[in-house]
Each structure stands twice: as structure tokens, then as C-alpha cells.
Amino acid sequence: MKKSSGVNAALLGQEAGKGLRVGIVVSRFNADITDRLREGAVRTLLDKGLLEKDIQVVSVPGAFEIPLTLQRLARTKKFHGLIALGVVIRGETPHFDYVAGECSRGVMQVSLSEGIPIGFGVLTTNDVEQAMERAGGRHASGRHGNKGEEAALVVIEMVKNGTQA
Numbered sequence: 692m693k694k695s696s697g698v699n700a701a702l703l704g705q706e707a708g709k710g711l712r713v714g715i716v717v718s719r720f721n722a723d724i725t726d727r728l729r730e731g732a733v734r735t736l737l738d739k740g741l742l743e744k745d746i747q748v749v750s751v752p753g754a755f756e757i758p759l760t761l762q763r764l765a766r767t768k769k770f771h772g773l774i775a776l777g778v779v780i781r782g783e784t785p786h787f788d789y790v791a792g793e794c795s796r797g798v799m800q801v802s803l804s805e806g807i808p809i810g811f812g813v814l815t816t817n818d819v820e821q822a823m824e825r826a827g828g829r830h831a832s833g834r835h836g837n838k839g840e841e842a843a844l845v846v847i848e849m850v851k852n853g854t855q856a
Contacts, residue, residue, distance in 0.1 A: 758797025
């Protein structure tokens with residue numbers, strides 16, 4: 692059963708992203724999963740009216756490197772919004788807690804300090820299966836959807852909210 696998120700794609704029309712420029716930072720660690728997140732995000736942005744030329748994807752080694760790269764992209768002032776995509780899977784040591792926590796904190800810090808919406812699609816799961824189910828699953832859209840798609844919808848909505856405020 693697919694779980695509900697706070698995203699309501701129906702609120703965003705087919706052209707909701709028209710004219711926007713979005714940067715995506717995606718980690719290469721666990722690439723079999725992050726590739727699915729990236730594909731979902733890009734597909735959703737295109738479906739919502741963005742042009743391919745207005746989507747820039749930057750890959751980084753892992754989730755820990757995502758915040759700095761988001762900050763660098765934000766400071767170019769070329770983007771209306773950004774998307775963070777990665778996967779941190781719990782292991783046998785506290786490493787998971789440090790990487791997941793600092794990645795999340797860093798992404799929020801960049802968003803607030805730079806004043807730019809960031810769709811957060813960094814998965815923090817107990818195992819590979821949970822991560823796969825949140826990246827579209829092994830079949831169709833997965834039990835928990837594709838968090839890359841959701842992050843893309845979130846960034847469009849937040850950019851639109853900012854222009855209406």
C-alpha cells in the first residue's frame with residue numbers, strides 16, 4: 692500500500708514548473724537507488740513544464756557532500772529551487788546517525804541562509820529494501836512512491852508559494 696505524503700500533485704497543473712530553473716544534487720553512493728530518485732525527479736520536472744535545459748544535475752560522492760554543493764549552486768543565483776537526492780542506510784555503527792543528521796541539518800541550513808526552496812529527497816532507511824521501496828520499488832512506482840518525484844513537486848510548490856507571498 693502506497694503511503695500518503697504531504698504532496699498533492701493535483702494542485703500543481705501541468706505547466707506549474709514552466710519557466711523555472713532547478714538544480715539537482717544527487718549522491719553516487721547507492722547509485723542503483725539514487726539513479727531512480729534522479730530519474731523520478733527529472734521526469735516529474737519535465738512533466739510539470741520545465742525544459743531539459745533548465746534542469747542541472749550535479750553528482751557528488753555521498754550524502755555528506757550534498758549540502759556544500761547545494762550552497763554552491765544556490766550562490767550562483769541561477770536557480771529558482773534545488774533538490775537534494777541521496778540514500779543513507781543504517782549499518783552496524785553510529786556512522787548512519789552522523790551522516791543522516793548532518794546532511795539533513797546542512798540542507799536546511801542552506802535553504803534558510805540562502806533563501807532558496809530545497810526539495811529533500813535524501814532517504815534514511817534501515818535497509819536496502821526500504822530504500823528501494825521509496826525510490827519507485829522494483830516494480831512500477833513502489834509501495835512508498837518515488838521520493839525523487841515528491842521532492843520535485845515540493846520544490847515547484849515552494850517556489851510558487853514564494854512568488855505569491
